[in-house]
Amino acid sequence: MGRGHKRHRHTPRCALGRFSSSLLGTRIGTSAQSGTSLLDTSMEKKHITTLRDVCLKAVHCHFCLQNVGAGQILDLPADLLKDLLPFMNVCQLDELQTGLELKGVSTYSAWMKMYRKLVVREQQRTFATSQDVQEEVMRQMFAQFLHHPSNESGLRSSIRLPTFLSTAVKYVSHVRLSRYIDPLVSLLVEEPLLSSLEKTVELLQFEWVGPHVSQDLAEVLNFLVHRFVDHGVVKHLILNCPSPNFLTSLFKERCHRYKPVIPSQPRESLMNLMSDEDGPCNKKLRWDKTACSVLHRCIDFSPGCRTPCQDLKIQSLEVAVDNTEHFLDIFDLLPTFDSLTTLTLKTPYRYFFPIRMIEEGLASALVSLSSRPHRSLRHLALSLLQRGEPLCALLQAYRELKELDVEIFMEGKRNDQGKMELEGEVLLERLSVNMGRKRHDADFLVKVLRACPHLLSLEVSVMPLPRGHSQKVLINTIAESNVGLTSLCLWDLNLSDCLEEIVEMLRVCKLEELHLADCRLLEGAADKAESLRQLVDAVKTVPSLRKLTLSNNGLAEGVHVLAQLFSGPTPSLLEYLHLGTNFIQPADLLRFAQALSSHPPPRHLNLDISTHPRDCNFTKWGEGLDKLRSFCHVLTDNWRR
Numbered sequence: 001m002g003r004g005h006k007r008h009r010h011t012p013r014c015a016l017g018r019f020s021s022s023l024l025g026t027r028i029g030t031s032a033q034s035g036t037s038l039l040d041t042s043m044e045k046k047h048i049t050t051l052r053d054v055c056l057k058a059v060h061c062h063f064c065l066q067n068v069g070a071g072q073i074l075d076l077p078a079d080l081l082k083d084l085l086p087f088m089n090v091c092q093l094d095e096l097q098t099g100l101e102l103k104g105v106s107t108y109s110a111w112m113k114m115y116r117k118l119v120v121r122e123q124q125r126t127f128a129t130s131q132d133v134q135e136e137v138m139r140q141m142f143a144q145f146l147h148h149p150s151n152e153s154g155l156r157s158s159i160r161l162p163t164f165l166s167t168a169v170k171y172v173s174h175v176r177l178s179r180y181i182d183p184l185v186s187l188l189v190e191e192p193l194l195s196s197l198e199k200t201v202e203l204l205q206f207e208w209v210g211p212h213v214s215q216d217l218a219e220v221l222n223f224l225v226h227r228f229v230d231h232g233v234v235k236h237l238i239l240n241c242p243s244p245n246f247l248t249s250l251f252k253e254r255c256h257r258y259k260p261v262i263p264s265q266p267r268e269s270l271m272n273l274m275s276d277e278d279g280p281c282n283k284k285l286r287w288d289k290t291a292c293s294v295l296h297r298c299i300d301f302s303p304g305c306r307t308p309c310q311d312l313k314i315q316s317l318e319v320a321v322d323n324t325e326h327f328l329d330i331f332d333l334l335p336t337f338d339s340l341t342t343l344t345l346k347t348p349y350r351y352f353f354p355i356r357m358i359e360e361g362l363a364s365a366l367v368s369l370s371s372r373p374h375r376s377l378r379h380l381a382l383s384l385l386q387r388g389e390p391l392c393a394l395l396q397a398y399r400e401l402k403e404l405d406v407e408i409f410m411e412g413k414r415n416d417q418g419k420m421e422l423e424g425e426v427l428l429e430r431l432s433v434n435m436g437r438k439r440h441d442a443d444f445l446v447k448v449l450r451a452c453p454h455l456l457s458l459e460v461s462v463m464p465l466p467r468g469h470s471q472k473v474l475i476n477t478i479a480e481s482n483v484g485l486t487s488l489c490l491w492d493l494n495l496s497d498c499l500e501e502i503v504e505m506l507r508v509c510k511l512e513e514l515h516l517a518d519c520r521l522l523e524g525a526a527d528k529a530e531s532l533r534q535l536v537d538a539v540k541t542v543p544s545l546r547k548l549t550l551s552n553n554g555l556a557e558g559v560h561v562l563a564q565l566f567s568g569p570t571p572s573l574l575e576y577l578h579l580g581t582n583f584i585q586p587a588d589l590l591r592f593a594q595a596l597s598s599h600p601p602p603r604h605l606n607l608d609i610s611t612h613p614r615d616c617n618f619t620k621w622g623e624g625l626d627k628l629r630s631f632c633h634v635l636t637d638n639w640r641r
Contacts, residue, residue: 074099085110089159090137091167097134106130111137114155118144138171147178161186162193169196175228176205177221184220198232207240222246230309236316241348247329312337315376318344327358327384331365338374344381355386363390366398381405388435388444395426395448403430422451429456435463442469446477455482459489475501483508486544489515496523499531503538511542515549515578522554532561539565540572549578551608556583563595571602578608586620593627600631608635 073096076084082105088096093107100107111133116124118140127133141155141164156164165186175197177184187194206225228234229250239247317340321327330345337343345362362382369375380401385391385408395401431452433445442463449455458478465471475498478485488511495502495516506514525531532555539545555562559579565572584592589609607628628634 070095070099074103078103078105081105086113090114090141090155091159091163094134094138094167097130101130108133115140117155135171138168139174142168142172143176146176146183147180165193166196169193169200171200172197173200174203174205175201177207177224179207179217181214181217181220184217184224187224188220194227198227200233201228202233203236203238204228204234205238205240206242225250226309229312229314235314236318237314238318240320241322242319242326247326247333311339313339315339316342316344318346320346320348322348324354324358328361331361334365335368335372337369337377338372339376341376342379342381343377346383355384358384359386359390359393363393363397366394370398370400375400377401379403379405383407383409385409391433391444392422392447395428395451396422399424399426401426401428404428405432407434407436409436422447424451425453426451427454428452429454431455431457432459432461433463434461442471442474446473449474449477450481453481453484455485457487458482458485459487459491460493461489461491463493465494471495471498472501475505479505479508483510485509485511487511487513489513489517489549490519491515491517493519494523495519495521496525499525499534503534506538506542509542510544512544513547514539514542514545515547516553517549517578518552520553521550522558529558529561532558533564536561536564539574540568540570543570543573545572546574547576547578548574550582551578552581554582555579556585557588559584559588560591560595563592563599566596566601567599571599573603574601574605575603576606576608580608580610584609586617586624589624590620590627593624597627597631605632606635607632610635610637 074081081100081103085093085100085105085107088110093110097107108127108130111130112127114137115127115133118137127136145156145164145168187197204225206221225246229237242250314337317337319330321330327345327347334340334343369377377398378401380394380398380403382405385406388408391404391406391408395404428448431448442465445460445463449458460474463471471493474493475495478488479501488509496519499521502516521535522528522531539548550562559582562577562579565574565577625634625636
């Protein structure tokens with residue numbers, strides 16, 4: 001009985017395999033249009049459909065392109081190929097992609113189905129072409145393999161690991177090394193795979209997993225970083241809390257790395273040491289002492305470097321540091337980064353550092369870097385400054401910066417204010433300053449702006465002033481010293497008493513973008529409509545302005561005044577207007593739409609009216625939206641009752 005049951009279980013599979021082979025032939029015994037089969041035209045249609053699906057599934061499980069050949073698959077009729085698409089895995093689709101597109105068979109729906117399995121619904125996006133979805137699916141699957149090797153989506157369940165990796169590697173340009181050692185080892189033991197990644201990966205993200213990391217994992221991570229950085233094409237490097245030893249070996253001890261390969265030393269494959277008793281190779285790899293010993297021989301730096309380590313070519317470096325000593329190590333290394341154009345320094349523990357020592361160490365490192373003949377640093381981003389005054393010292397130390405992003409997170413010390421002065425001009429073109437929630441005076445920022453006549457973009461966020469102070473000085477300084485600005489973003493600043501200064505600034509600046517978000521523009525105004533009208537008249541005097549943000553400024557019932565932007569002999573040429581979070585009611589919106597319809601924008605306007613109260617008259621709100629949509633692209637929240 002047991003043997004009979006076994007034969008009964010395997011016989012249909014053999015028959016299905018033979019039928020699948022015939023299904024793959026160029027002369028198929030099935031009509032793609034009618035869905036009938038030459039086997040038995042009297043069979044019921046539902047039975048034929050079921051049998052067809054079973055055969056397609058069998059093809060998906062058993063055909064191998066290496067044995068069958070892509071040409072034989074592509075010889076099938078287009079209608080049959082369309083039916084076969086949902087049953088193909090990613091490697092099969094990738095191999096047949098070009099041929100299918102040439103035959104007029106779109107793979108977009110098949111790739112999108114895979115994409116939706118990989119990405120949560122809230123983060124899903126649309127794509128223009130099949131190739132775009134294909135590349136994203138491959139990148140997502142490769143990232144999932146590295147970061148969550150035990151949590152497969154099911155898309156790799158029928159694919160051998162080496163086959164999948166050799167297919168996906170063509171699309172990988174960003175690799176984040178994780179703490180899972182098994183997938184990292186699989187990159188090591190397949191030398192062609194690692195060599196291929198070296199040619200494609202331009203962004204490498206590396207997270208050090210703490211002082212208690214095992215020696216095996218530390219060696220694997222160090223070696224992979226070494227291969228990518230010293231023998232690959234990595235240009236952008238992100239390091240999260242690296243150890244000093246790692247930083248030193250990566251950036252300083254480079255001349256001691258290369259040794260010729262010892263030909264007599266065999267390079268064993270760890271795949272032979274992994275247990276395969278639970279299924280195919282893409283099951284979780286087994287890690288044992290024997291594998292560790294082989295790994296130590298495989299990743300030894302001497303046999304790993306078949307060519308001399310190349311000169312450092314990192315262009316962008318982002319480092320998150322949690323220790324003062326680590327900061328100082330980076331500052332010691334900074335003057336040697338000739339190829340570096342962008343440096344980002346972060347810290348997760350801001351309040352426990354001797355900030356003065358860090359600020360002085362960074363300034364000293366920038367002075368040393370400025371003396372090198374081939375320096376390239378142009379963009380500096382810092383989230384570790386405690387006071388505003390060191391900003392002047394940094395610009396004084398390295399005057400060739402073009403872009404500077406700083407976050408100042410604690411209240412400045414009053415006895416330090418006013419001591420540092422910037423002498424001469426600096427070449428800064430973009431400046432972004434976030435002052436946090438502590439109260440500062442803006443003296444240091446005024447000094448910086450006066451020394452930056454070439455500034456093109458300025459962003460100032462969250463700068464509460466002490467009582468009795470005003471932002472008038474800041475606005476006046478911009479109008480006097482930074483007339484070349486093309487983009488100005490002021491967010492969460494109290495500008496309620498600065499309308500006159502803003503109007504004057506607009507008359508002299510050549511702005512293309514103006515963002516005044518949460519600036520309380522009309523707060524305290526005796527006649528809000530008249531104040532808004534003055535602002536509208538000033539905006540119309542700037543013919544270059546294309547983007548205007550007035551969100552979260554309490555415009556409310558005065559919003560209809562903004563329709564005058566597009567009236568008169570010189571209407572504004574705005575292409576984007578953001579009025580979100582202004583508590584606009586349905587009647588106000590309808591009035592704005594009616595006023596705008598009498599003199600619509602000369603260019604198609606993108607109008608953002610998102611984030612408004614939900615307790616409103618939806619009928620009147622919808623009427624206003626319909627009127628606006630006849631000459632605007634309206635961005636809203638899609639309210640629901």
